[in-house]
Each structure stands twice: as C-alpha cells, then as structure tokens.
Amino acid sequence: MQKNRFRVAIIGAGPGGLCLAQGLKRQGIAFDVYERDAALDSRPQGYRLRINADGQAALRDCLPPQLYALLQASCAQDLGQVQALDVLLNSAAAWNDAWDKEPDLKAHRQTLREALLCGIADRVHFGKELRELGRHSDGRVSFDFADGTRCRADLLVGADGSQSRVAAQCFPSAGGGDTGAVCIYGKAALDSEAVAPLLRRGTSVVFGDDLALVLDAMRFADATSLTPVDDYLYWAMIGRRERFGLGAQLPTADGAVRRWLTTVSEHWATGLRAVFDATPDGTLAMLPVRQACAPLATVAGRVTALGDALHVMSPASGLGCNSALRDAAALATQLSATLAGAATLEQAVARYEHEMRLRAGAALAASTRGGQQLYGAVRGAADGR
Incomplete structure (x- = not known):
C-alpha cells in the first residue's frame, strides 16, 4: 500500500453504501462498490424514505453541492399537514412526532439511489454476490463472489442490509431479532x-x-x-x-x-x-x-459495517435510513484522517465504530419508543375518542 493511499471496498449499493462512496470520492479516497442485484432497478425495494435533519446533514457532508441540490429537487413536496386520526377518520389525540418539528425530505427510494449513483457509476459493480472473506498478512482483505471473481482491498465495509453477508461472517452477534x-x-x-x-x-x-x-x-x-x-x-x-x-x-x-x-x-x-x-x-x-440489540465493540480490524448490517431497527420512528447515512458520513470523515496520515486504518475504524455504537444505541431506543407509541403503550390515549 502506498503511503497514506488505500482502497475501500463497499458491499451493497443501498443508500448507506452509495452515500459512503460519495463521501470517499469527495475526500479523494479510492473505492469500489459491489452490489448483488443485477441492476439498480432489478427488484422493488420499497417506496418512500423520510430523510430527517441528521440524514440531510450527512448527505450534505458527502455529496457535492450540485448533487445535493438535485436530490432535494427530486423529493416530494412538503405539504406541511401532519394529522392523527382514528380508523373512522376522526381526529385522534395529538401525536408528538419529530415530523412536527422540522421538515424532512420525502424521497422516492429508487430516485434517491439513482441520485447517489451520479458521478460514481463507473465504480459500482452489479451482479456481485459476496461469498467468502479472507485476511492476509499485509492487512488487506480478500473477498470472493458467486461469479467466481476475487478482489482485494485495504478496508471492506458491509453496507448490505439486515441480511448482511459481511456481518454474518465477521459480526455474527449483530443480527436483529424478530x-x-x-x-x-x-x-x-x-x-x-x-x-x-x-x-x-x-x-x-x-x-x-x-x-x-x-x-x-x-x-x-x-x-x-x-x-x-x-x-x-x-x-x-x-x-x-x-x-x-x-x-x-x-x-x-x-x-x-x-x-x-x-x-x-x-x-x-x-x-x-x-x-x-x-x-x-x-x-x-x-x-x-426486526430489531438489533445495541451494537457491541468489534475486533475485525480492516472489516467494518454500517446501517442495517450492524443495527437493524424497527421502521416505527423512521430512523433506519437516517442512521445508515450518518454512519456513512462519519466513516468517510474518519477515513480522511488516514488519508492525511493522522491515523492508521485500524484507528480510523475504531473511532468510527465507537461513535457509531453511541448513535445507534440512541436510535434503537428511539425506535423502540416509536413502536410503543404506534401500536403499544400509547394506544389507549390515541383511541380515547
């Protein structure tokens, strides 16, 4: 590895993985993204994503200004109105949700991914289903794909969702429970x-x-x-x-x-x-x-992960995507210190994971509270009509 130069491999081209790729490009760090699907739109993957203030800040950190402006313009209009109703469409007790506090971006999931692909499409490789990982004496990580190809990188990041192949092999305790x-x-x-x-x-x-x-x-x-x-x-x-x-x-x-x-x-x-x-x-x-427990400290060194791969959470509070974006921005920032010679890759990853555990723990707790509000403890108040 050249002094202060390194290559990052990202497994998964969801919002978190692509946001990280954009952040690495902005920092001047070499990267490749490997996605198991045949194309960006080869299967439906949901519809609306709400990007809160934290997620927006992460995107601004990682994207060039003109691309962030394009993403904003592609989102649905902010119609302002948020209402709580019962199943007969009568007004229900007010629901204290973050949506009432400051406007979120409402992105169509596929459009968000399309925007995040802009300018980096030549570094995103589709039809790459991860099979096995290996480590080498020089610190590099090798990884094999189902199509028979093998690659190496200085750092591998699992951004491959709640059924992460990376996490299953390197962080088996990270899986979320039903x-x-x-x-x-x-x-x-x-x-x-x-x-x-x-x-x-x-x-x-x-x-x-x-x-x-x-x-x-x-x-x-x-x-x-x-x-x-x-x-x-x-x-x-x-x-x-x-x-x-x-x-x-x-x-x-x-x-x-x-x-x-x-x-x-x-x-x-x-x-x-x-x-x-x-x-x-x-x-x-x-x-x-599915919901994970609070992420534990990892010892994988040159392998790490972000988003649902490490801390899948209930959609009740809409924090899953935003947590992945925050992870991506934080990891890109820490890796920039390695590029500048101020930290080793292992040190940068350790600092990222420490911050990530704190953020993810808070988001998981908020997600649990959101579930209680939506279909648990708050039901009696909401139905008191």
Missing part, C-alpha cells in the same frame, strides 16, 4: 376519488387497535434529470402478529395479503379502506419487523 411485529407496505393511486380527500393532502397517522397506519401523499414538483416518478400515496401498516392473527409464516402472495387487509379493516371508514383497493397488484409487501 420483534413479533409485522409491517405491510404499499403505494396507492393518489388521484383515486374513492380515497378520503384528507388522506391525500399530507401525512396521516391512523391509530387502530394495537396497530397504526402511516400514509404520506407523495406529490412531485419540477422535473429533474433523474427518472420521473408519478405521484402516489405511500402507506405502511405496523402491528403485532397476534393482532392480525398471523403466525410465523407470513403471507406473501398479493391475494393472501389483500384478504388479510380486508379482514383487518372490515369496520374502518370506507375512504380509508379504499386505499387498499387503490393499491395495484405487485406493490404490496409484508415483512417481519
């Missing part, structure tokens, strides 16, 4: 007249019996150079398995999920139930809610 809750996501036609008008004007949090439904009107403004996205109504329902009468095996087929939605919402307001009817086939997903 919380007993499930979340179902979808996107509905925003112009459907059958959907209650008040649900199409901003953000709504609907409280039911041991469950909650979050809806967000995604209206996009001026066209950008990124792929256009039609307006849509994002929705996500979260609650405990027993509330929904579900066992360990979750329904996956559209028909089974729709039948479950029909049963759960049988006595809800017609204009709310219409959201599910306005959701096209192929846009539904039901997933278990």
Whole structure:
C-alpha cells in the first residue's frame, strides 16, 4: 500500500453504501462498490424514505453541492399537514412526532439511489454476490463472489442490509431479532376519488387497535434529470402478529395479503379502506419487523459495517435510513484522517465504530419508543375518542 493511499471496498449499493462512496470520492479516497442485484432497478425495494435533519446533514457532508441540490429537487413536496386520526377518520389525540418539528425530505427510494449513483457509476459493480472473506498478512482483505471473481482491498465495509453477508461472517452477534411485529407496505393511486380527500393532502397517522397506519401523499414538483416518478400515496401498516392473527409464516402472495387487509379493516371508514383497493397488484409487501440489540465493540480490524448490517431497527420512528447515512458520513470523515496520515486504518475504524455504537444505541431506543407509541403503550390515549 502506498503511503497514506488505500482502497475501500463497499458491499451493497443501498443508500448507506452509495452515500459512503460519495463521501470517499469527495475526500479523494479510492473505492469500489459491489452490489448483488443485477441492476439498480432489478427488484422493488420499497417506496418512500423520510430523510430527517441528521440524514440531510450527512448527505450534505458527502455529496457535492450540485448533487445535493438535485436530490432535494427530486423529493416530494412538503405539504406541511401532519394529522392523527382514528380508523373512522376522526381526529385522534395529538401525536408528538419529530415530523412536527422540522421538515424532512420525502424521497422516492429508487430516485434517491439513482441520485447517489451520479458521478460514481463507473465504480459500482452489479451482479456481485459476496461469498467468502479472507485476511492476509499485509492487512488487506480478500473477498470472493458467486461469479467466481476475487478482489482485494485495504478496508471492506458491509453496507448490505439486515441480511448482511459481511456481518454474518465477521459480526455474527449483530443480527436483529424478530420483534413479533409485522409491517405491510404499499403505494396507492393518489388521484383515486374513492380515497378520503384528507388522506391525500399530507401525512396521516391512523391509530387502530394495537396497530397504526402511516400514509404520506407523495406529490412531485419540477422535473429533474433523474427518472420521473408519478405521484402516489405511500402507506405502511405496523402491528403485532397476534393482532392480525398471523403466525410465523407470513403471507406473501398479493391475494393472501389483500384478504388479510380486508379482514383487518372490515369496520374502518370506507375512504380509508379504499386505499387498499387503490393499491395495484405487485406493490404490496409484508415483512417481519426486526430489531438489533445495541451494537457491541468489534475486533475485525480492516472489516467494518454500517446501517442495517450492524443495527437493524424497527421502521416505527423512521430512523433506519437516517442512521445508515450518518454512519456513512462519519466513516468517510474518519477515513480522511488516514488519508492525511493522522491515523492508521485500524484507528480510523475504531473511532468510527465507537461513535457509531453511541448513535445507534440512541436510535434503537428511539425506535423502540416509536413502536410503543404506534401500536403499544400509547394506544389507549390515541383511541380515547
């Protein structure tokens, strides 16, 4: 390795991995990103992401100003309105959520990834499914892919999500446990007249019996150079398995999920139930809610990770993506010290991981509280109508 020069390999081209790549490029650090999917859009990966003040600061730190401006312009309009409702669409008790305090960016997930790919596409390699890692006497890390290729780097970063291959091999205790809750996501036609008008004007949090439904009107403004996205109504329902009468095996087929939605919402307001009817086939997903314990100290040296790979958390407080972005910015900053000769790679990684553990611990605690608010302890207050 040349003095103060090194190469970073990033496994995973999600928002966290691509944000880190942008940050490394801005610092002048060599990198490559390896993604198992065949292309950026080869499979659906969700819809709306809310980027809070911390996530926005991380993106500003990592992106060149013109790219951050492009990302901002690609986000949905801030409609301002945040309302708490019951399942009959009456006003419910106020919900003290961070959304009320300062505006978030509302990004379409695929558009966010497309923006983060700008300027670094030649360093992102698709169709690369990680298999094995190895370490060498010179400190470098080797890694093999399912297609038979092998690469080496001075530092390897797992940004490959909650089912991380990197974490499974190097940080096996980092995996998140099943919380007993499930979340179902979808996107509905925003112009459907059958959907209650008040649900199409901003953000709504609907409280039911041991469950909650979050809806967000995604209206996009001026066209950008990124792929256009039609307006849509994002929705996500979260609650405990027993509330929904579900066992360990979750329904996956559209028909089974729709039948479950029909049963759960049988006595809800017609204009709310219409959201599910306005959701096209192929846009539904039901997933278990997983949550990690507070991240422990690691001893992997030249291997580290960020985001869900180390600290997967419930979507209840919308902190998962923001935590990954903060990790990315923090790691890029620490690695810049190595480039300047002020720290070894091992020292930079250790400092990053110390900061990450503190941040992630706080975010995991906030996520737990958010779950209690949405479908647990706060239910009685929210339903007191």
